[in-house]
Amino acid sequence: MKTIKRLCVSVICVLAAGNLFAQDPLFTQFNFTPTYLNPSLAGTGRNNLRLSAVTKVQWFNLYKPYKYFSGGADLSIYDDYQRNILNLGLNVNHSSRGYLSNTGINGIVGRSFGTSNEDCSKWFLSLALQAGINFSRVNPDQFLFIDQLDQTGITGNASQVDLFKTFNSKSYFDFASGFVFTYSDFMLGGAVHHLNQPNASFNGKPEDGKIPRKVTGHLSYRYETQTLTIKPTVIGQVQGNTNVFTVGALIDYYEFPIEFGLWYRNAVGLANNNAFCVGVTWKWGEAKTVTSRTKEYSNRIGLSYDADIIRPGLNTTHGSLEFGIQKDVIINNNNYCPTSTTGICNYRFPWEFF
Template sequence: MKKISYCFLSVVITLLAFTATAQDHQYSQFFNSPVYLNPALNGQFEGDLRMNMIYRNQWSTLPGALTYITASIDYNIPKFGGGVGLMFTRSNEGTAYYLRNNLAGIYSYSVGSDDFVLSFGLQAGIGNRTIDRGKLVFGDQIDPRMGYIPGSQSSADLGQLNNKFYFDAGAGINLVVGNLMAGGALQHINRPDQSFTGATAKLPMRATGHLSYRFDLNKYDNYDEDEKSFVIPSVVMYKQAASTSVSAGMQYKRRSVNAGLWYRSGGQTGPSAFVVSFIFDLFINKSGGEKLRFGLSHDAPSSKLNYSNTSGSTEGSLGYETTLPSRSATPKFQGSRRCYDFY
């Protein structure tokens, strides 16, 4: 019975992996992977150079890995209020080692004044996906009494192609006005064909919208910005093909500590979840604009795949910003608040 249960869960994870071919993964700590959220956030930070890395382990107790990692580096060019960047994303889904990799270059540019900043971002790169067909389990490999038979061969036609490269493009826009930030992005604008078999399989576009507002809890106190406390409610909306999701919640930000509570709806295709996040900023050289950020969050599913069966999902993130000694250019928008104030 245990073997049959294990086999059933393995098949479920494999099916989830194939279902996910039409969906991109989402990070609960969206604010700690800003370039993945929206290419218009590229180059939008205080220092000169920023590096971010985030890792997600989803439903860790189920058989078959569901892990995701994104690493990015972007360079702030003050002269035009934008920057250039590079982002790498890798996902591993299911017992058949379904891997997706994407390497993209990003360019962003900003217009505005000391009252508002409007940023635009363009993203272009190469995507790749592979699968180990030998790890797939078919019905003729399952015995009704014993379950999956190790080493058995299926009569199913597995085909030959297991590796696919394709061009991928995206774009985004972001607006900051006072204490309000709103933005949106489209990924897979060219809808690349990611088929293994030769039959057309278009990757659906992913639309993202996000909105944040910053409440200053010490508005009338004569404190430095770093000494104040803030409450920052945010909403992030995703739509890709038939899959929709909304994350809503808020962060409490006080000096170098940031705590958040969120609820993410799963729509019709996935489980909803409650999310708790903690972010710590370690200022290595405050006067030089150098800092290290560490983030940790945990999702607890609230429907369908429940917590007792999945143990939830956990994310860890690292971010590093620094100001280069050779910096000499004056920022294009000196009086404006930028997106980094919201996380």
């Protein structure tokens, strides 16, 4: 009977597919998937090429836990004067929510700007556009409908319900844009996803599956002491009736290749879901970077845990777990400080806030 109840709950969740796909997944370790947060972060890594990936298992106690993945690569290209002329990015996202799955493949093109004086000033600007295609699918083979039950339980007969048998897949184009601006020790960014508000409905009715635009704003600060660097960040996201507010900080120690993260998230509209998040990142491979005169770690892996404290609660969900990995690669060893003709920069690159 427990299996029947769980399967029935799954059917109810699938019937609410429009609401599920109307809300984009949230990643606590956004630093391991920067272009998912904001496409304008493409080409703003420590070196010419950055490889990133993060995976998430949400709510272990569900019959089929939600699973998410985001991974990609971004590249910065410079001219003979070491000034940025083009940023490119590729991002692949996949989500599995019960019997619903979605895969998106996105390409990013952008450019970073600074001053062309002898020495760069304190500001840095990056703009980008993103275009991609998404593939959604629902698997009805494991559904359990009312005509497959009798007084003794499951009959084993095939259902005559034509739910999702005819329209069980969907593809659509999707577009986004963003900007990121740094000045001194501050970074401000913004992005709009689903600019065209694509129709993700399986039956093709726009009123059932129109994805609302997601508007993201984020603000970061970098504070340095003699022993550590504190990098607080505030992220606000609005999508349809859902407002998500995230605040926290990354704490980076100089003497140890370890970075800690502490976060609080309030998701109004998602049943007022509140969560505390903790994470740890291990770094290795200290080497030269093309965007600064200091040596930085070129490899990092991170693990984080989200504990839902209110609705649905930790006892119900058992929380969520994320694992991220990132690598920065030097392609052109002659590059120094893009947008500067002298190789001397006063501004901070976006990666310095993550």
